[in-house]
Every structure is written in structure tokens, then in C-alpha cells.
Amino acid sequence: MHNKMVLRKDKLRRRMLRKRKDSSNVHWHFQSNSHVDAYSASLQHTNRMLNNRYGFRTRKVPSHAPILIDKEIVTRLQETFLKEFEVTERNRVRRYDDIQFSFAYYYYLMSEQIEISTGEIFKEFDTDKSGTWSDREIRTLLTKLYELPLSYSIVDHFEAILLNCSEKKTFPDVSTPEYERYIDSKLPTISKDLVESCPTLMKMLKDRFGSTHKYHFETISNAESKYVSFKMLNSNISDVVMSLDEIRSSRRKFVCLNDNLDESKVAENELVRAILYDFYLSLFPHPSKFELSEDYRNKFLYMKDLNEWKMYRFKIKLFIIFLMSIVLWMGLYNIIRRRFCRIVDILLC
Template sequence: MTSKHSLRNPKDMQYAFSYFYYLIHKKVPFDLDKLWAKEIDINRDGYLNENELRTLAINVFSTPLKPTTFKEFKSDLYKTCMELRHPTPAPVIVEESSSSDSSDSSSSSSESSEDSGSTAAVPVIPATQTATATAVATATATVTATTAPKATTPAVDNNTLEVGQKELEACRIDLEVLKASNKTLMEIHKSYAKRTMYRTSIEGTDEVAFLMVDDNDNSTQTKLDGVRQRRHKFICLNDNINHDKPTAHLVIKVIHDFYESLFPFPSSFELPPGQTNHFRYIHEIIDKKQEENNKNNTFIYIFGVVGVMIVMLMWKRSKRSSNGNHHSINGIIGGVGNKSAAKQRSNKRYMIV
């Protein structure tokens, strides 16, 4: 059953198969920052030591890790670190041959002019220009000597270097170095991009039971007894029952007893016996539950208001009854006092008589 056809169609892809292929081939997006925080920089100190470099090399090149491979791996990162943190200044070379040649040519021309005498009209260079050329040549030689590169930071060797703990402390390899090393970054991406998001395993057909259920209850019972014996992990039953036949209920009972033998207790997703699902889409169930919750909240609100009103009425009635009893008691006490006063007056009359 798909979104286009109520029954199986040769051009449809089953939902289960599509979902299984998704689970098998789903890749983990490559993110070097997350890998650095979760898997590469294990001790969270911000740079890689010898042990962490070996773990990274194993994940990149797999096992067994050859010593030469690990050596080249550390050497490439160390070279990148040195070029990034300690760049070598480019030498500035100034050629002095042109200035010296010009001074030589001027002196030779002056000598030839002296030898030739008055045979040719050769211009004579003033002494000031000769002094200027000599000063320029001297300054050029001085600049060449002063601009030569200093031997403070030697150039990184192009060959494989022996990188130990001392070199790693001198130039620490951090996330910036990994990103700057194009060769190492490509190898890391090539290795980690193959990682799948979910761990899956493909089982053989021995763990799969595929049965066609027909109208014969005896043959269906025999097929399902074989599944009971072997306890397959995956069971697929195709319903080929003609439910119009009077014996269809016998086949249904066989299937029901079979599943009761495998799963005697219902899951939390099953409805109670006798109830069926009348909804087709999940949003319909959500709307129905929301409506029921609103009704229940309304009833609770009404019952709460009625209860509060009843309590208030009972409290007012009890207050009134307590006030009435107080007045009656005062009347009784007043009547008794009047009777005693009248009796005292009558006794006084008797005494006067």
C-alpha cells in the first residue's frame, strides 16, 4: 500500500524497503569542529599530543598503522605548524653588477679619451658625477649586505622529519593547524565522510520467514508451525485469504493463535480488545485528543466553580445559625433575670405587711 495505490503495484517502492535503505546508507555530515571537540582532542587541552595523534592516524589510515605512515603524518602536521607559526622571511637580493659596470665603463671611457687626445670629440664627465656613481655603488653593496636573511629560523625541510614530544611542545598542533594542512584535511575528510549515522547489519534469508496464507487452514497451520520452531527474526505473511468463504474464520483463528504464541502480551501501541482505529492521519488523532482535553478542562472548571459556591453558601448558613443561637441565649438569660427581680419585689411586699 502506497500513497498512489491501495494495493501493491510493480512501480511502487515499499515504505519499509525505502526506510531500511535510508538507515543503512545515511552518512554523518562532516564537521571538523565537532570532530575536534568530541573525538580528536580527547583531553580537551586545545592541542594534540603523541597519543592523540596516533588515535587520529588510526582513524584516518586504519589498522595496522605502519611506522612510516605515522611518521609522515606527524611530519606533515609539524611542517604546517612551523610554516603557520614561524614563517621564514623571503630574502631580498639587490644586484650590484650594473652599478659597478657603469663605474668601470665611465673610467674606461675617460682613459680612452685621454689616450686619443684631440683626435675625437669625447665629452668629459665631471668629477661630481664620478663621485656620485661611486657613492651609489658603495650604497648598493651596503644594502645587499644588510638585507641578507638572518639565520634565526631555518627553512623547513621538504623531507620527512622526526617529530617527537620536544617538537610537539615547540610547535603545538591545534585545530588551526589541521585546517591549514590541506593534505591532512583531505585525508581526514576522506575517512570520516564514509561513516554512517546508524549501525546496521544485513542478515541472510535464514532469519526471514515469507509465507503465503491461503484459504486452507491445515496448510497454513503447517507453515506457521515451522516458523514457531525456527523463531525467525522477520516474519512476512501475505494475505491471500478469500474472506467470502465460510471457512475463512478458521484460517484467521490459526493466524491469531500463532501470534499469541509469539507475543502473548500486547504492546503499548495496541488498542484494547474490541476497539478499532477510526483515524487515517496522525493530525486527526491529535485534534481529537486536544478536543477531549478541552472538554475535560471545561468540566473541571465548572465543577470547581460549583464546589466553591457550595462551600460559600454552607459557610454563610452556618454563620447565620450561630448568630440566631446567640440571640436566643440572650433572651433566655434576660427572662430569667426579670423573673428573679419580680420575685424579690414580692418578697419585699411580704416583709412590709
């Protein structure tokens, strides 16, 4: 009941803000800053938290769609922002100091970095695994270090760095593998030891390749318009029908319908529910094979409870099988014993 009262007040506040916006845009702008709903405030709070760790940048709110969560990553997320998550757990209802979960998860995943050693950078460009950089591999490295097109001065400057480092002789000599150098090349053998003993080159490599994303991810541009339909449903029948028809005309992978009905309009809300039921029936006339039939309900809210129930059933089955095995063994034993006694009587008589 407490949660319902909070949500009802929040809806009324948003409705009043929308009316103020319609009457005076300037007035609404100043008023809305002091009456931000808890969800928007939690987004701002989470964004400030991410700014403190990863620096200021533009972040977009994730689409209203299902989220696949990696357990190990979310565990590290909770350990990284332990105090913030503890505050969120203590809040009985949604508050301004909550962590907005999906927002924090996505940007944690995309922002975490790992350091890469010079040796690992060397191996990445040593594509033939010869232990040295060939002229071809150095050309590939240059395309990653500098903007294209590569000028002669850039190539000459980089070769000068390598030549200066090779003259120090603070590393063991390595023979140049066959076909590593072009005919007109003036470069020495570029080994990993040479690269690690060259401060200028190491700084260049560290600045450009010294860190990378810890987790693999892919961002999809315009995901909201391509894959997700998000509609706010109110108690206006015409608006609801229009919104649902728009979803019908442009089918997308995910549909998110937000309940923004006016609780005082009971009759209209009943009609909205009927229209909504008909809408889903038109899209999915047959139940999924994973759904329970209408006569059944899932009594387990947690996998732990389901697994305990399965283990209990397994133990009962084992016990029943054990009892039946004993009964069967006793029955067979009596039959065999009687037949054996008859054979013995016949032989002795």
C-alpha cells in the same frame, strides 16, 4: 469496493504468474517484467529515487515488523522528497509511483551525511583537551588514516608533512604541554592553527573524516531469520497448519501473517480463520493489559479526537465542581448564619 476489486485482480494476476512460472521458467521471466505488482513497482520507484540522491548501491527491503518513526526525521524526509510524497498522497490506491514508506525512511536515515570541519576533527583526536596533538594522539590518528600494521615509512612520511607545515610559520606559536612528546620525538607543537594552515594535511583529514552519518543507527544482520516470522497464508489447510507449526517451533519477536486466501473457497477460509484463532490463543491465552475487553470498542481513530474528548470531559468536571462548590458554600453560609443569629438572640435576651 474499488480497493477490494483492485486487490482481487492483483491476487489473480500473481496467481497466474506463479502458474506460468511452474510451466515455463523462461517464459515467466519475460512476462513478469511487464506485469510487476504495484508493491514491487513502488519499491523499484523508491530505489531509483534514492539512487538519484545518494548514488547506486544495494538496498534490502526492511523486515515485516513494526517500525519506530522519529517525527523530526520523517518530516525532513518528506521535505527532501516533496514532489514524490505529493504524488503518493494523490494516489487513491497503491500505484507504481508510490513512495514505499519504510524502505525510504530507513535508507534516508542511513544515507544522510553532515560535513565535519577541520576544527572538529582536531578536537576529536585531542583526547586530553590540551589544544595540541601529543605523540600518542598522532599515533591514534595514523591508525585511522592508514591500514594496519603501520610501517616506519608511513610514520616518517606523516611526520615529514607536519614538519614541512610547521616551517611555514603562518600561525601563532604555542608552547608544548608537558608529557606531550616522546624523548626521541622530532615533532614540533601540533596546534589546531598549524593543522588548518597545512593544505596537504587538511585534504587528508577531509577525505577520511570530512563527513559522517547525520543520524545514529545500527544494522542487524540476518534480522529476518532471527527476529521475524513471515508467512503467506493460503486456503490450503495443510499448508496453513504447517506454517503455524513452524512459527510455534521457533518463536520469534515478531510474527507477520499475510492474507493470500482464495476468496472463492469460503468453507476452507472459515476453517483457516478458526485455526488461526486457535493459534493465537495458544500463544497469547490472556489479553494484554492495554487491550479493551470484548464488551468495549475504541471510538477514537485519532489522538486529536481523543484529546478533544478529554478536554470536553475536563471542562464538564470543572463546571460540575464549580456548581457543587457554590451549593456547598450556600449551605454552609445558611447554617453559619442561623447559628450566629441564635447566639445573638440569646445574648440580647
